Amino acid sequence: MLAVLLGALESEVMRVCWRVGNPVTVRQVLEELNSDRVQPLAYTTVMTEMSRLAEKGMLNRTPQGRGYAYTPTAPDExxxxxxxxxxxxxDAAVAHFAAEAALDPGLRDRLRRLLEESP
Structure with missing residues (x-):
């Protein structure tokens, strides 16, 4: 689902941010991403991806030392x-979600929580 909204590397970065916890640095994400890669990514590549995710509103960025610390703007995918x-x-999306939620109380509760958490 995430790959529909974001590019492949952006999706990987977001998954690492959620897994590692808040806040996360470029270095932490780089180490996680490179832990199982044959061809390691460069620091600047991950830094650029995280900056773009911040510009898209997917990550919050706050100064930390000489760099930034990042926090996902949503709790999960x-x-x-x-x-x-x-x-x-x-409105069309809300109407669709409401119709689906009427059929499934568990989904209704999950959607309510997601809407309350959204900025």
Whole structure:
């Protein structure tokens, strides 16, 4: 689902940010991403991706030392997807989610929590 909203590397970066915890630095994300790669990524590549994610509103960026610390703006992939669908489709998306939620109380509760967490 995340790959639909973001590029492949952006998706990997977001998953690492959620897994590692808050806040996370470029160095931490780089080490996680390179831990199982044959061809390691460069620091500047990850830094650029994280800067772009901050510009897109997927990560918050705060100064830390000579660099930045990043925090995801959504608690997980599902919350991020819901937020982006709502941004793109507004009322039509809400109507669709409401119709689906009427059929499944668990989904309704999850959607309510996601909407409350969205900025």
């Amino acid at each position: 599902a919350a991020l997807a819901v937020r982006e669908v709502l941004r793109a489709h507004g």
